[in-house]
Amino acid sequence: EGADHRPRGVGGRGRVVLFPLPFQGHISPMLQLAGALHARGLAVTVLHTSFNAPDPGRHHHPGLNFVAVPDAVPESVAASSNGLAKILGLNAAMAASGRVRDALASLLRAADEPRLACLVLDSTLTAAQKAAAGLGLPTLVLHTGGAACFRLFRSYAMLHDKGYLPATESNLRAPIEELPPLRVSDLFDPSKLPNKEIGQKILDLATETTTNSSAAILNTFEALEPHELETIRDELVPRGIPAFAVGPLHKLATSSSSSSTGGASAGETSLLSADRSCIEWLDTQAPGSVLYVSFGSVVKVTRDELEEIAWGLAGSGRPFLWVVRRGLVAGAGEELVELPEGFEAAVEGRGKVTEWAPQQEVLAHPAVGGFWTHSGWNSTLESVYEGVPMLSRPIFGDQLATGRYVQDAWRIGVLLEGVLERGEVEKAVRKLLMEEDEGAAEIRERAKGLKEKTRMSLESNGSSQQAVDKLVDHILSL
Numbered sequence: 001e002g003a004d005h006r007p008r009g010v011g012g013r014g015r016v017v018l019f020p021l022p023f024q025g026h027i028s029p030m031l032q033l034a035g036a037l038h039a040r041g042l043a044v045t046v047l048h049t050s051f052n053a054p055d056p057g058r059h060h061h062p063g064l065n066f067v068a069v070p071d072a073v074p075e076s077v078a079a080s081s082n083g084l085a086k087i088l089g090l091n092a093a094m095a096a097s098g099r100v101r102d103a104l105a106s107l108l109r110a111a112d113e114p115r116l117a118c119l120v121l122d123s124t125l126t127a128a129q130k131a132a133a134g135l136g137l138p139t140l141v142l143h144t145g146g147a148a149c150f151r152l153f154r155s156y157a158m159l160h161d162k163g164y165l166p167a168t169e170s171n172l173r174a175p176i177e178e179l180p181p182l183r184v185s186d187l188f189d190p191s192k193l194p195n196k197e198i199g200q201k202i203l204d205l206a207t208e209t210t211t212n213s214s215a216a217i218l219n220t221f222e223a224l225e226p227h228e229l230e231t232i233r234d235e236l237v238p239r240g241i242p243a244f245a246v247g248p249l250h251k252l253a254t255s256s257s258s259s260s261t262g263g264a265s266a267g268e269t270s271l272l273s274a275d276r277s278c279i280e281w282l283d284t285q286a287p288g289s290v291l292y293v294s295f296g297s298v299v300k301v302t303r304d305e306l307e308e309i310a311w312g313l314a315g316s317g318r319p320f321l322w323v324v325r326r327g328l329v330a331g332a333g334e335e336l337v338e339l340p341e342g343f344e345a346a347v348e349g350r351g352k353v354t355e356w357a358p359q360q361e362v363l364a365h366p367a368v369g370g371f372w373t374h375s376g377w378n379s380t381l382e383s384v385y386e387g388v389p390m391l392s393r394p395i396f397g398d399q400l401a402t403g404r405y406v407q408d409a410w411r412i413g414v415l416l417e418g419v420l421e422r423g424e425v426e427k428a429v430r431k432l433l434m435e436e437d438e439g440a441a442e443i444r445e446r447a448k449g450l451k452e453k454t455r456m457s458l459e460s461n462g463s464s465q466q467a468v469d470k471l472v473d474h475i476l477s478l
């Protein structure tokens, strides 16, 4: 009894409890934030569902305390193939079971623990926020997407008022003057979703949770989205909600001197184990020659699109590393994906296919010259951090706006729009990796420049490190 495994000095300042939405793209940034807060001397408890639970063997950093909320996701909800429906089901189950409330109440009661200062939760976990409010526990919201998306998601009333929405065939290419460089086709238009009520409800949840929170935390940095952050603050700060830009979170805890205070990073945050042979294969490739291809953890492509991607990569003549995860092809279940006949023979020695790559290491590898991505926010930040130019093929939600920013705001990549067709893929891949192409060379230069800015924001006096200091002060003042 009484043995304290916390690093010396940690927790004396207070405890925070963190609750991620149980999807890879949301779990990673929350665990990374956990590592950064712990490195600042806070004791950290992470609540998690049994659905997509972190693996104790790989994710449990000794400084972080993990608590399972047993039935937060019922079987029927976990089995649904609609991610948005899962979010709503999760909220309904949390509200009905009272388990989150019980878990929070028990943390508040723990007399020998440092004082529980607040709950940091994913912006969509409104039911958990209500449970905390019922116990008098303040909440902070982590937005796992960029500031541009945060702003966009709060602009739907304006977009309807000004007639941009609902979108029509004829206004799809129209620029949105109020939100440059976005176009109507980049909007996550809830009315275009198969079930538009669900899309609108998720946006409403995120807005409600933010409005009822004591602060917004964003996985972005000042130099990347200065105007977007300014607009967000113009709206939130008068309501008493500060907005902290602490990204990119995947490098926050590891790249500052703050980790010398006894904290450390959250370490491994990937739910799947990665294929290490990718790195050995990259070691055999020429510098800047390889296209890394991955569409994150949730999006799906049709069987036809898979064929076009495969033959486009084959036809490009460039070396590539392609992540074809189980479940990537829509309607084909979680089976290993069968590649087109003759494809492997056609790309032998030049292409490598894997089920799950150690992505951050891949992007850091000198052989990688470009990243074909679905423009998920984590992938985008990881690529920005390494200065790797992108070929963006966004599929849904925040990815659409991010893809537009990659091409037209930061100009560190190109957007692949329209129907996916092998000839177009071939051309786009060749152009992105081409030494002699002037446009591609400029993109590479700008990506390098942004890489420097990213690293500066993470230095000990950089904007993101300062934002975490202020965030911790804010937490302790609650």
Ligand code: UDX
Pocket (backbone or CB within 6 Å): 024, 025, 026, 028, 144, 145, 270, 274, 294, 295, 296, 297, 298, 299, 323, 355, 356, 357, 358, 359, 360, 375, 376, 377, 378, 379, 380, 382, 397, 398, 399
């Ligand atoms: C989801 C949404 O789709 C995305 O738009 C949103 O911004 C966050 O939530 P996901 O689609 O999985 O996320 O994409 P992304 O945000 O890019 O996250 C994927 C993560 O998986 C990255 O951190 C990436 O490094 C990791 N990954 C991906 C691997 O470790 N190995 C792989 O092979 C592929």
